[in-house]
Amino acid sequence: MRVGFDVFTALNEDTQFHLFSCHRDDPKQAPLVTFADDRQSGVASVLLGHLCYQDEILSKLPQSMRQSCASDATIAIIVYCYSGLKALEELEGEFSLVLWDGASQRLFALRDPLGSWPLFWLVNSQRIAVSTSLRSLLALLPERSLDLDFIAQFIMWSNPGFELPTERTPFPEIKRVLPGTTLEMNPIGQVKSHCWWNWKAKLGKNNNITLEEAGEQYAELLRQAVKQRVQRGRIAAHLSGGMDSSSIVCTAREWMLSGVGRSPLHTLSEVYKRPCLVGERDYVEMVIEQGGPVEAHLIDSDNALDFLWFNEEIPIHDEPYPYLNQLGMEKILIETAHQVGVDTILTGIGGDQLLASKRLYIADFLRQGRWLVALFEANRWAYAKNQDVWSIMYGCGIQPAWPILTGERFGYFLRHGFGHWPNLGAFSIPPWVIPDFARSYQMQSVGRENAQKLYHSPIEIAADLWAIQSSVGDWSSWNLAAPRGMHNSRPFLDPRLLSFCLGLPRSIREIPGMPKPVLQKAMQGVLPEAIRIRTDKRSFNDNYWLGLSKHLPQLETMVQTSAICELGIFDKSQLIRVMHQAAVGIGDMPTCGRINITLSLIAWFEQMSKTWHHLLEKPTEIHCINYLLQI
Numbered sequence: 001m002r003v004g005f006d007v008f009t010a011l012n013e014d015t016q017f018h019l020f021s022c023h024r025d026d027p028k029q030a031p032l033v034t035f036a037d038d039r040q041s042g043v044a045s046v047l048l049g050h051l052c053y054q055d056e057i058l059s060k061l062p063q064s065m066r067q068s069c070a071s072d073a074t075i076a077i078i079v080y081c082y083s084g085l086k087a088l089e090e091l092e093g094e095f096s097l098v099l100w101d102g103a104s105q106r107l108f109a110l111r112d113p114l115g116s117w118p119l120f121w122l123v124n125s126q127r128i129a130v131s132t133s134l135r136s137l138l139a140l141l142p143e144r145s146l147d148l149d150f151i152a153q154f155i156m157w158s159n160p161g162f163e164l165p166t167e168r169t170p171f172p173e174i175k176r177v178l179p180g181t182t183l184e185m186n187p188i189g190q191v192k193s194h195c196w197w198n199w200k201a202k203l204g205k206n207n208n209i210t211l212e213e214a215g216e217q218y219a220e221l222l223r224q225a226v227k228q229r230v231q232r233g234r235i236a237a238h239l240s241g242g243m244d245s246s247s248i249v250c251t252a253r254e255w256m257l258s259g260v261g262r263s264p265l266h267t268l269s270e271v272y273k274r275p276c277l278v279g280e281r282d283y284v285e286m287v288i289e290q291g292g293p294v295e296a297h298l299i300d301s302d303n304a305l306d307f308l309w310f311n312e313e314i315p316i317h318d319e320p321y322p323y324l325n326q327l328g329m330e331k332i333l334i335e336t337a338h339q340v341g342v343d344t345i346l347t348g349i350g351g352d353q354l355l356a357s358k359r360l361y362i363a364d365f366l367r368q369g370r371w372l373v374a375l376f377e378a379n380r381w382a383y384a385k386n387q388d389v390w391s392i393m394y395g396c397g398i399q400p401a402w403p404i405l406t407g408e409r410f411g412y413f414l415r416h417g418f419g420h421w422p423n424l425g426a427f428s429i430p431p432w433v434i435p436d437f438a439r440s441y442q443m444q445s446v447g448r449e450n451a452q453k454l455y456h457s458p459i460e461i462a463a464d465l466w467a468i469q470s471s472v473g474d475w476s477s478w479n480l481a482a483p484r485g486m487h488n489s490r491p492f493l494d495p496r497l498l499s500f501c502l503g504l505p506r507s508i509r510e511i512p513g514m515p516k517p518v519l520q521k522a523m524q525g526v527l528p529e530a531i532r533i534r535t536d537k538r539s540f541n542d543n544y545w546l547g548l549s550k551h552l553p554q555l556e557t558m559v560q561t562s563a564i565c566e567l568g569i570f571d572k573s574q575l576i577r578v579m580h581q582a583a584v585g586i587g588d589m590p591t592c593g594r595i596n597i598t599l600s601l602i603a604w605f606e607q608m609s610k611t612w613h614h615l616l617e618k619p620t621e622i623h624c625i626n627y628l629l630q631i
Helices: 054-059 072-083 134-138 148-155 211-229 243-257 280-288 324-340 351-355 361-367 371-385 389-401 403-408 435-440 443-455 459-469 475-484 495-502 517-522 541-561 563-567 572-583 589-610
Strands: 004-010 015-021 033-038 043-052 092-101 106-111 120-123 127-131 181-185 191-195 234-238 262-271 294-300 344-346 487-489 623-629
Touching: 004 033, 004 043, 004 092, 004 106, 015 033, 015 043, 033 072, 043 054, 043 072, 043 211, 043 487, 054 072, 072 092, 106 127, 120 134, 120 181, 127 134, 127 181, 148 435, 148 443, 148 589, 211 243, 211 344, 211 495, 211 517, 234 243, 234 324, 243 262, 243 280, 243 344, 243 351, 243 517, 262 280, 262 324, 280 294, 294 324, 324 344, 324 475, 324 541, 324 589, 351 459, 351 495, 351 517, 361 371, 361 389, 361 459, 371 389, 389 403, 389 459, 403 443, 435 443, 443 459, 475 487, 541 572, 541 589, 563 589, 572 589
Parallel strands: 234 262, 234 344, 262 294, 344 487
Antiparallel strands: 004 015, 004 127, 015 623, 033 043, 043 092, 092 106, 106 181, 120 127, 181 191
C-alpha cells in the first residue's frame, strides 16, 4: 500500500495532484498527506508528513489569516502567499512539500533538513513530474535502465544511512530532491536548485557556555521537540532501556501528565530471554515503574532475527536499503503500534549523533603534529574507560588520521583498492566485486573520496556533519509505518537540537567517564538514575549472527539465482564464500556490514525486477484523490 503523492505539470496542460493515502478506521487520526488549493491566488500545495512549531508560524501572520489554517498544506499556501518562497524555507517539521504557483507558472519542491520523507523528480518531454515514489516516475519512462555509477557508490558506502547523499538515484533519468534544498521548476522543463540549509553555519555558536547551562538549555529544547510530536493523535514510543529512548519516553510522559497530548503513552519494548540481552528488560521496567499515563507493551523478540526476509515478505521499497537485514526488529515494533492504533511512534534515534563522545579530536592533534597532547588525551580516556591506552590512541587517533593506510595498509594500493577478507577496510573495494566493474566505475576513487569526506580536517567536525548526513531519511517510516497510516518521529533529530549541539564546545560534549554529558545533565531528575549514569549498552550482534546462520541457505540461493550477476558486478562464488565464513564468526561487524550492503542490493534488485510490469499499486490498495488545477 502506497502513501504519498504525484504532481505533474506541462506547458498548456492542467497541473495534476494525485494523492495516495491509506484507508482509516478512525477519522480523527491525523492524515499523513494533506492537500490545499486557493483558487483566488492560483496556488496549490501537497504535503507528506507534519509541520512543527505551528504556533510560531501562525504568530507571524495577520489574525485574519490564522483562522483558515486548517491543514499543514494550507499553512504552506498561506505563508507562501504572505511572505514568498523564503517563508516556505523557514517551515519546520518532518515533511516533503510541493507547491504550485499558477500565476508565475512555477512549481516548488522541498524537503526538511533531515529528509524525513522522500521526494524525487523527472523531466520528460518538457513535462515535469515530482513524486514521493521512484516507481511512480519509472512508469513514465519508455525505457528503464540502472545507473551503475550509483550502484558502485552504494557498494562503497562506508558509513551508510537511509539514502545516499547525492541527487542520483538507481535510475539515471530520475533525480532526488536533497534535504534542505528547494527545486524551482517551470512547465517547459527548466529546473533551478537552491540549498537553503547549511549545517556548517551552526558550528561554534555557544563557546562560552557551561555544562550546567548547556544541560538546562538542551532539556528545554528537547521538551519542546517532544511536545511538537505528542499533539497529533495517539502516541507510542520505543523504549529499549537505553538513555536515549528512555529520555524520550519520560519527557513525553511529562507532557501528557500536564494535559498535552492524548493519554496514554504506549511504550514499545522488545524483550529477550537470550542471556546477552535479557538484562535490558530491567532498565525498561525502571522507566515503566515511574508510573504516569503509560501503557507498556513488552514484545517477545527472540525470533526477530536478522535477515528475516524469507519468513516475512520484504516491503516494496524504491532504493536499496543498507540495513535491510534488520527488517525483523523494525517490523515487530511497527506491527505492535498498529495493533494499538497509534498515529505517531517516537524513537530515540539521533541521540548518539552529536551527544556521544567520538574522541576524534585526538586524530586532529596527531595531524597537527601534537603527539604528546594526543597521547595525554588518549591516556585520560583510557583511564576513564578502563582500557589500554593504545586501543584509544589507535582507534580514535591513528586510524581516523590515516584511514586508508590503517584500513588496508600498503596492500590497498598494490591491489588497486581491493580489500582482503576478513580484514576489509571501510574504504576498500569488497573482494567479491569483479575487477572490470570496479575499474569501469572507478570504485577505488569512490573509496578515497569517502575517506576524505568522513575524515577531512578538522576530523571531529567532519564526523559530526557526516553523522547528521547518515541520519537523513527513515526507511522504516516510509515502508513499514506509512502504509499503516503511522509515521516515526525522531525528536533528537529536530534541527533546533542538532544546531544547538553543533554550537557547543568539545569540552562540554566530550568528558572522559561521562557518557553523553549534555544529555546526562539535561535528564537529571527525569530519568531513573541507573539509566541516566549508565555506561554500558548491550549490542544486538547476537541477532545478526543467529540470523545469518539460520538464513544462510536461503541467502545463498538468492545470490546464486539473482539476475544481478548478469550485470557483471559480483563474483557470486566469492560472495558466498565470505558469507559462509561470516556465519561462523569470521570478520568483525563493520566488515560484515559490507556483506549486508551487497545482500540488500541483491534483494532490492530482485524485488524491482519482478515489479517492472507493476510499478504502480492496484487501485484497490490505495485511496487516490486526483486534483486537476485549471489555472
